[in-house]
Amino acid sequence: MKLNRREFLSKVLKLGGVLSLSKSEIVSIKFTENTANERNWKLYEKRKEEGKEAPLEDSYAVLVDLTRCIGCRRCEWACNEWNKNPNQPIEEFEKSRFQKPSVFDKIRRTHAGNFTVVNRFYDSEGKPVYVKKQCMHCLEPSCASACFVEAFVRTPEGPVLYNPSVCVGCRYCMVACPFDIPAYEYYDAFAPQVTKCTFCFDRITEGKKPACVTICSANALIFGKRKELIRLAHKIIEDNPDKYVPYVYGEHDFGGTSWLYISNVPFEKLGFPVGFKEAPRRYTENYLFAIKVLEILAAPPLVYLAYKALKEHEYEKDHE
């Protein structure tokens, strides 16, 4: 009988006395068997080879209207289902907003094999505001800039994809991401990978919407072209000035993101990093340019000094 990867890993971990220490609920984090990232990367490369990567007039985006989200968490279920990540029956997700205690009691983040989470915050009147969190698919992604083996790429369609086949596992992408999205398979000893939302690259290249958008029945997620959605977002805010804060999150933040948010609560109260317009990769990339200029400028004086030192070295040797 052939052991599959999950059974093998769990055997290895039992040997190390690791499983006995852990709670069953985080076992899914440990053995994710995530293949979605790899699948989408291969699809990206195939399309590139076939020349299908036609330059698009505009990339895809999603507009999240936080005032409409009801916290049903079906998007989480649909995401797991489509991406073949560890999952539970859909009812488990749907009932959590009525439960006490519930998963909403803690602010969650993405983990290995778990591309999206919905968190609960409260507005000034104590009414819940549900905020979906997933990769923002930045226009100038920090992860891609930070990666020293180019394991991330921003596709012309919009999704930022990850390539596990070159990843060394330095986890600088996780440090660099302003939204703390990439997660790591810390419990895989031999071939761990980063996991993150793919923007359902394999669906949108076939003309379908992402899995989470498709299942959303509250109309909180709107899929479309980025420029159109920005226009729509501003129009919604203009038409309902009392309801929304006058800000489209992601239009300019961190150099612009493909996922855009409008809300009735200021974004800094919903866990969004605010006040950063420029893409942070500019800072590191400017540094890299500056250091190269300095290295070039330093070269001639150093060559001169070394040459002089060598002359002295020979002079001393001759006069010994």
Add this chain to the structure above:
Amino acid sequence: MGNKSGSFFKEKVLLGKSWGEYISGLLTPWNLVAGIIIIFGLYAIIYRLLFGLGPATNLSDEYPWGIWIAFDILVGIALAAPGLAVATSIHLFGFKDYHSFARPAVLSSLVGYVFAVTALLFDLGRYYRVYYPIIWSWGLTSVLFLIGWHFFLYIIISIVEWLPAFFEWTGLRKAQEIFSKLAIWATALGVIIAGGHQSALGALFLIVPEKLHPLWYSPLLPLFFLVSALFGGVAIVTIESSISHRAFEEYIPHEEHEVFPQKLLGLAKAMYILLILYLLLKILDLIHYHKVVYLLSPYGYWYLVETIGFVVLPILILANVIKYKWSKLVPFIGVWVALGVILNRFNVCLIAYKWYIPLSQKYYPSWMEVALSLCMVVFIIITTRFMLRRLPILPRKKEA
């Protein structure tokens, strides 16, 4: 031939003892402590390799970098800068009086880098791909790419700088002469390479303006890291040379011992100037970016502990040390300054990083992470001692 190489081994490696004598000579209390640390360290290494980063460390998705980066890389590389700080001054800027410091400085750099990179291997999820950025997958926009390449090149440079001592030891005069010349070129290239990656370690954090506390986040981070590596490197030279002058007292010529206090004061002056430069840059950063307002907060007090406790105070004491020629104090201030570098790197990488999450949720290392890091420190000390005893690194009495 076999007999001859056998006697070479006995004379040069075992220092003229037989195997039995050599091994029984190793049984000292300090070696016992070192041995225990190594056993725990090796256990941590094996455990990490078999069961993965999750069980072995306290790393998480919130804290992808722990002390293997903060201590082994950020601190380790900064304090392995003697080669940059001292060898350059001697070989290129002609501080010939300090000639006897050149080889120990090069040795500490070489050993420091080798073990820092060794520790890094265990932090990488897929350590067996460590050569990928060198061979075929080039992430040219990444600061880490520059660091990877510069580490790789700098280890080669350090080996070239170290080889003259090695060939002198083995008695290959011809090779020694060739590499003495090559070492000068290597030193010149080393300035570019080491200056590049010392600053790059600070530049790593330029990409997280939203995560690093504003008191520590600065466009000057690369310069802060470079300057603090320079005084950190000099601090290590004061510590290391004081210890080796005491431990190898009988080998070192009398006249070296006589001038040694004077040399220590010279190193103290170098530290003093670099620390003042660093402090001025820090003050500029504080004022130019309007950060003074952050000082009245818990993180602000912590920043003051770092800056006043480990920069301003050493400066004040060094001023007196230089004035009254208290050379005996210099290595102690060296320890103080080195601790300041350690504190600064921990602050940037761990403590002020994600400063907004509550202390209870912050990262602290697992015992295995500590064991592995300590194990690498022990390896550095043992390897350095092994070479100092054998290779012509310290000035030696002429044998009659």
